[in-house]
Amino acid sequence: MLLPGVVYFLVFKYLPMWGVLIAFQDFQPHLGLTGSPWAGFKHFNRFFSDPLFWMLFRNTLVLAVYNLVFFFPMPIVIALLLNELRHELYKKMIQTMIYIPHFVSWVVVVGIVYVFFTTEGGLVNELIAWFGFNKIPFLLSEEWFRTLIISEVIWKETGWGTILFLAALAGVDPSLYEASKIDGANRWHQLWHITVPAIKSTIIILLLLRLGHFLDLGFEQIYLMLNAMNREIGEVFDTFVYTNGVQQGQFSYSTAVGLFKSAVSLVLVVGANYITRKAGEEGIF
Structure with a gap:
């Protein structure tokens, strides 16, 4: 039963890791991984000395923090609200609608x-104009x-993110709620003292895993939303790698940028896991 999963991780996760070697080479496709000349930290030095580095780092970091602050709590909040619904049919309908x-x-x-938002016939701007304001x-x-980027992420992924939290909530012992009622606890007290502590470990684990993808903002979404007017604030590492690395054939340079992102994520995960264990909670390792 383990074999398909082991094969998957070997083929698609571990074997491709050898590809990071080209970040330290002047990679030439016709020479291959073993024949390309060694370049050391040349591409990293080039990236860190590029005037665009701090713009990219700022844009990526701000959007990553927005994701962590505004998106990460949303599945938790929605899962807690859904857990309070007692009508099962209505609850399943809501779940289905937010999963889609x-x-x-x-x-x-x-x-x-x-x-919805274009100035040329967009519904929102037409309503704004109808009320007498400028588009x-x-x-x-x-x-x-x-704001648009984070709103899109919240609308698209919040429902799916509730699955693990709802599964954790399903394991809460109902007798705890019954005992709390006898002690005079209302619904708010039950939520705060029973429900939330019951999923605390799940929240911590998912937060640690989220930090592992802290700088991964989703290439497709950002790339599709970029244009000449917002590029100064919207260009991030992922889009930079594609436009300046892949499109121009600078494979070693783009790999160096990607490896830098991975190194930052590794530091964040290890640091957060250390703090979590020091606080008495279970980490991921």
């Missing part, structure tokens, strides 16, 4: 956003870029 956006591709999601160029505005 997860299966919609980012191309479709961004297309929907364009239809707002949401899609071309640096001020609205991050």
Whole structure:
């Protein structure tokens, strides 16, 4: 039973890790991984000395923090609200409705956003104009870029993120709620003193795993939302790797950028796991 999973991780996770070697080479496809000349830290030095580095780092870090602050708590909140519903049919209908956006591709999601927020016939701007105000160029505005990005992520992924939390809530012993009622606890007291502590370990584990992808913001979404007017605030490591690395054939350079992202994520996970264990909670290792 373990064999398919082991083969999957070997083929798609561990074997490709040898590819990071090209970050330290002047990789030439016709020479291959073993024949390309060694370059040491040349591509890392080039990246860190690039004037765009701090812009990319700032943009990526801000969006990553937005994700952590605004998106990460949403599945927890929705799961707690769904857990309070007593009508099973209504509960399942709500769950189904909020799960569906997860299966919609980012191309479709961004297309929907364009239809709603474009200044040329967009529903939101038409309503703004109908009330007598000037249309707002949401899609071309640096001020609205991050808000749109995080709103799209929340709408698309919140429902799917509730699955693990609802599974954890299903394991809470009902007798705890019955005992609390005898002691005079209301619904808020039960939520705060029984429900939330019951899923605390799940929250911590998922937070640690989330930190492992802290700088992974989703290439497709960002790339589709970028344009000449918001690139200064919207360009991140993922889009930079694609436009300046892959499209221009700079494979070693783009791999160096990707390896830097992975190193930052590793430091965050190890640090957060250390703090978690020092606080008396179970970490991921």
